[in-house]
Amino acid sequence: MDFSFELKVNPTHLHLRHPPGSHIAAHEIADYWSSVGELCRKHACRKLLIESYEPEAPLETIDVFDAGRTLAENLTGVKVALCHEDFAPDELSLFFQTVAQNRGVKVEFFPSLDEAVRWLDVDTGETEEQLH
Numbered sequence: 001m002d003f004s005f006e007l008k009v010n011p012t013h014l015h016l017r018h019p020p021g022s023h024i025a026a027h028e029i030a031d032y033w034s035s036v037g038e039l040c041r042k043h044a045c046r047k048l049l050i051e052s053y054e055p056e057a058p059l060e061t062i063d064v065f066d067a068g069r070t071l072a073e074n075l076t077g078v079k080v081a082l083c084h085e086d087f088a089p090d091e092l093s094l095f096f097q098t099v100a101q102n103r104g105v106k107v108e109f110f111p112s113l114d115e116a117v118r119w120l121d122v123d124t125g126e127t128e129e130q131l132h
Contacts, residue, residue: 003032007039012122013047014039022052026063030070037074047120048075051083051113064092068099071107080107081116 004022008015016036024032040048059067071080080100089097089109100107110116 003028003035009043010123013049013120014043014045015049016051018050018052026059029063029067033067033070033074040075040078046078047122048078048080049083049113049116049120049122050080051085059092061092061095064096065099068096068107069103071096072100072103072105075105078105079120080105081110081120082107083110083113083116085111085113087111 003024004019006017006019008017016039036048036050039045087093087109088111093109097107097109108116108119110119
């Protein structure tokens with residue numbers, strides 16, 4: 001699968017930025033988290049900032065469970081900040097967070113980039129490495 005995002009590499013973290021209108025379908029979630037996990041391992045990343053937009057289509061509960069489980073399997077030891085501008089977490093996003101956290105991965109949702117960066121406790125002096 002080819003996922004569209006901009007990757008910025010920083011000594012303290014990775015920053016993935018999805019373009020407006022991008023969407024990951026339920027059947028692509030496992031491949032997505034596998035790809036993100038590979039990037040984290042390649043760059044010895046322990047902190048990850050993902051900027052995206054609120055999903056257009058809601059996922060089913062089982063899809064959310066699988067997404068949280070798959071995230072945890074691929075991002076063991078990584079602290080993940082998910083920034084969805086002007087997003088208020090709902091029951092399903094909190095369930096996703098709980099599934100991942102119960103498997104040892106710290107995940108939080110943020111409505112603003114500043115809040116996400118503060119929570120990650122990272123320096124934002126990023127250098128662009130590649131574009132997917």
